[in-house]
Amino acid sequence: MEKDQDKILNDVTQSEYKYGFVTDIENETIPKGLNEDVVRIISQKKNEPEFMLEFRLKAFRHWQTLEMPNWAHLNIPEINYQDIIFYAAPKQKAELDSMDDVDPELKATFDKLGIPLDEQKIMSGVAVDAVMDSVSVKTTFKENLSELGIIFCSFSEAVQEHPDLIKKYMGSVVPYTDNYFAALNSAVFSDGSFCYIPKGVRCPMELSTYFRINAANTGQFERTLIVAEDDSYVSYLEGCTAPQRDENQLHAAIVEIIAGKNSEVKYSTVQNWYPGDKDGNGGIYNFVTKRGKCAGDNSKISWTQVETGSAVTWKYPSTILLGDNSVGEFYSVAVTNNHQQADTGTKMIHIGKNTKSIIVSKGISAGVSQNSYRGLVKVVKNAVNARNFSQCDSLLLGDKCGAHTFPYIEVDNKDAVVEHEATTSKIGEDQIFYCNQRGIKTEDAIGLIVNGYAKEVLNKLPMEFAVEAQKLLQISLEGSVG
Amino acid sequence: MLSIKNLHANIEGKEILKGINFEVKPGEVHAIMGPNGSGKSTLASVLAGREIFEVTDGKVNYCEKDLLEMTPEERASEGIFLGFQYPIEIPGVSMVNFMKTAVNAQRTHKGLEPMSSSDFLKLMREKKELVELDAALASRSVNEGFSGGEKKRNEIFQMAMLEPKLSILDETDSGLDIDALRIVANGVNKLKTKDNATIVITHYQRLLDYIVPDFVHVLYNGKIIKSGGKELALELEEKGYDWLKKGADK
Secondary structure (H helix, E strand, C coil), X not given: CHHHHHHHHHHHHCCCCCCCCCCCCCEEECXXXXXXXXXXXXHHHCCCCHHHHHHXXXXXXXXXXXXXXXXXXXXXXXXXXXXXXXXXXXXXXXCXXXXXXXXHHHHHHHHHCCCCCCHHHCCCCEEEEEEECCXXXXXXXXXXXXXXXXXXXXXXXXXXXXXXXXXXXXXXXXXXXXXHHHHHHHHHCCCCEEEEECCCCECCCEEEEXXXXXXCXXXXXXXXXXXXXXXXXXXXXXXXXXXXXXXXXXXXXXXEEEECCCCEEEEEEEEECCCCCCCCCCEEEEEEEEEEXXXXXXXXXXXXXXXXXXXXXXXXXXXXXXXXXXXXXXXXXXXXXXXXXXXXXXXXXXXXXXXXXXXXXXXXXXXXXXXXXXXXXXXXXXXXXXXXXXEEEEEECCCCCEEEEEEEEEXXXXXXXXXXXXXXXXXCHHHHHHHHHCCCCHHHHHHHHHHHHHHHHHCCCCHHHHHHHHHHHHHHCCCCCC | CEEEEEEEEEECCEEEEEEEEEEECCCCEEEXXXXXXXXXXXXXXXXXXXXXXXXEEXXXXXXXXXXXXXXXXXXXXXXXXXXXXXXXXXXXXXXXXXHHHHHXXXXXXXXXXXXCHHHHHHHHHHHHHHCCCCHHHXXXXXXXXXXXXXXXXXXXXXXXXXXXXXXXXXXXXXXXXXXXXXXXXXXXXXXXXXXCEEEEECCCHHHHHHCCCCEEEEEECCEEEEEECCHHHHHHHHHCCHHHHHXXXX
């Protein structure tokens, strides 16, 4: 097995993160560093109304009083915020009326990534908001959607065109006081997506935002806000890639979801940020605060994530179950290989009556990586008849990686039923040999077994993305025979 | 088809195969019998290419190729099939997905196009009927929750799907009741052609009533100490192995 392992490792260290290319395009940037002036410049460049600048400044001043948290099971070198550029935008026209207006280099980039900006070539039924560095490049199907009253546009545009909605909902689920990175994001956020589904409307297509970091030494601070009014439905997908660079890049985003009565929001993420090379150099720091509020009775928010990239992943997509009978779901596959680290999980806060939450977390570790699940199930005193089921599985490839589980259960109501299961397993040499003996190469065998393991989560993804996610899982584990 | 000369193999430093000489021609059925610990399963694993066994000497020629130079998956794609003594479970991987990947991997090796989904499902239906495999079994994860007998039948089903040139069945009869034995043997017999060959490893004469061998070999202490026709198996059934062991130990 040793000989075989070395051979495969050697073969595969030549294989590259295939999104590692850099786009040669003119960028508009501001000087490095973070201070109140930088915050004002950002707001000014984006032509924001006064209330937005106020919000940023309050957040920035609060951030200055905070210290970076270090309780996670992660080893992160100190980040020098004065060495980061906080705004970089591809230089091109602000208003994009047709594909012809989009810079050809940008078009080429998204073509290479397989992201359809051209509506004729689009995979049927998916609207795309393409964000390169800090700026939304193009949002497809905007007009079609607006006929139904659906707003799907860049966050920056929403600040201009729908300030009342932004004022009402922004920060209502993740206030800038929430944590260190939320404060930072609230001060310097660049762009992201805004999505509003009016009462009674079922969004007819998948909405997706595709984030691409390109410029060097920049931080990416997106902000996404999804509002689903009563009786509405939307399924949203977030995809991410970044070029291969030797330095680490910071990605500190915020996602807020508000679900009204009887509404449902499905939020799926397939994250493939550059994970760093096999020696642990470079890679994205992915520190994200994602939270949904089931504000109305009978509402439902589902998070599905496939995390395969990033040097460090630190995020807990959470759901506040405020409305009676509301449901929160969390399905996750988090892969770590080589020197990657992940401390991820979810928080389900049961507040209303008869609330239900389901957590299925599948961690896969390989190389010398560290993969931790951290979850909180909280049932407050008046949360009558709460139900939770949590399942945390870890799969270890090889004997140098680590998997850890930190489940927190805080129950203050005697009716609550909270179940927790956990398994740890390894891919056995005998399972691989069984596949080999049927003609299946070892890499493909690992792909089969890992996908079988992650199936329960992958099945929750919209179909087109489930296929991509499967391939991604296999690629991210290349060279990790155990 | 298969020519083994002076094969020596060990595991963790302990020598198990101590000079095996053995030949198989197309259309033949060979039975290998012998007491526990004689090296029967080791021989099967070494032929399949399991790396925990180290080959220290000897040559194995398969269809004019050097078998020992080939990876396990290459050997499989060249037509070698091992029916495992203890088939392993692979949770989460459906039989359909597993077989489709295997069939297409072997086709790719031979330079053929992968099979379309509909053709593949047709093939599965055909072979399921041939070996009387329960429809339900095929839709489950590989061997997960299968009884011993079901696992053995699943091995024969996979053999039917992959149409190997040389099948090595390692104690395929262990743990089977009379009916299951009959079904497994039936399946093996139906798959026999004048171009393929089978090596049946077994303790008991019983299986050989159904899968009639052309040659019977006795493996003891890492060497083949006696070869004969099918009557040899009947003689062993009557007398046990002692009379042969005494001769070999001298």
